Amino acid sequence: MSAGIATLRRTGAACAVAAMLALAVPAGAVQPDEVLPDPALEERARDISAGLRCLVCRNESIDESNAQLARDLRLLVRERLVAGDTDAEVVEFVVDRYGEYVLLRPTMTGSNIALWLAPAVLMVLGAGLSLVYIRRRAAAPAPSEAALSAEEQARLSDLLKE
Template sequence: MSWRQTLLGLVVALMVTPVWAVQPDEVLDDPVLEERARDLSKGLRCLVCRNESIDESNADLARDLRILVRERLVEGDSDEEVIDFVVERYGEYVLLKPRFDGSTWLLWAAGPIMLLLAAGIGFAYIRGRSEAKPVQEAGLSAEEKARLDKILKE
């Protein structure tokens, strides 16, 4: 294997690895707290980026949220308290996986409801097609038959 192939393999390997946006100055000294912060950050949506967690985002607001999560953990908040604080401050939209409660039950139920609705419509359509009477084509009139016979004899 040549050095070019090795270099190409290394570049490809580095390109497919996930790149996290957490800056070295954000990392906590306590590895247990840092792990908790990373887990919480993976479940919080960046409000600037679409469907990207604050752990992956390079946006300034995502950095502020990562720092906020770490500050709350250092102060002694539990994971639930940190999430509740962030949700209270930024709204339910900040959660990548919304909670199942009174305001989001329709969001969770929408997928299965649409699937059942589509299956019902499909079943009704197929059943209606199978029970439909075949359309009978009208035969040729006597005048048309005579004209056809004349054309065929020529």
């Protein structure tokens, strides 16, 4: 009876740990002193911050990053919103200051078009070259065995005897 209870306790503990891990959501790096008192402005700030890249952490948004530069950018976003800027104006301000690299989802304009289209162009080019190679190889005549002359046959026989 006590072995069954011990098993149930272990199973219950394992389930509790699994539930805690499943419910654990990565906490954002936003500090309590950064949060705006107006919930609508704070929601806009979070939406904007989720689309801006931390320049230190590379592929983390500034909302998730603990880097000092990310904190500075979060504060800058909130300052611009409090000053009355629209979401687009805030993003434009940050991009003008730090470049388009700061966007987690870069725009498909200007020089970025080449970066967006390059994979497709290279895939089509590679498929085309492969097709040309396969067709040329199939159309090429099969190599034929040339018969040896009498002199070559005699020399080969001499070499094989030695």
